[in-house]
Amino acid sequence: MSGLVTTLIILGIVVVLALYVWATYNSLVTLRVRVDEAWSDISVQLKRRADLIPNIVEAVKGYASHEKGVFDSVTQARAETISASSPGEAAVAEGHMQSALKSIFAVAEAYPQLQASQNFLQLQSELVDTENKIQASRRFYNGGVREFNTKLQIFPNNIFSKMFGFSAREFFEVENLAAISEPPRIQF
DSSP: OHHHHHHHHHHHHHHHHHHHHHHHHHHHHHHHHHHHHHHHHHHHHHHHHHHHHHHHHHHHHTTOTTOHHHHHHHHHHHHHHHHOOSHHHHHHHHHHHHHHHHHHHHHHTTOHHHHHOHHHHHHHHHHHHHHHHHHHHHHHHHHHHHHHHHHHHSTTHHHHHHHTTOOOOOOOOOSOHHHHSSOOOOOO
16 A cells, blocks of 8 residues: 555656646747747837838938938948847847937938928838837847746756756847937937
């Protein structure tokens, strides 16, 4: 009889452990998918902004064609944004994009005709909306990364997460915080 009790206790412990591992694995997969989805949202918004940039450049270029350096920096920042494949690369590109946008809108301020252009005003409005969506997507992503990384690091999850090949994710933090501490001024 004692052998049966011992077997049942061992079987119970194995079942509880298996259920714990199963629940931990599924929760880590769920969080990983949520982080991937949030990164995808950021990518979509960065792409949307990158698609707006050529239109804004063209609108400003029509009035300020002699500002070639500004247009080149915006084009280069746009290319960096599009080619970024990780949060770290995107963060660096984000800092460059913010600086470039500040430059182009500083140039635009010198041209009252441009400021009154309906096309430019619409592009400006779309850019503001996109910037707000990027900020919201970034907050959602970083929240998901925080939750995922925390779950990976707590004991005993850290043992199982390593066994299953889960690794911590990178936050989307802008490298040069001063570059984005103030949004680009686009009020005319």
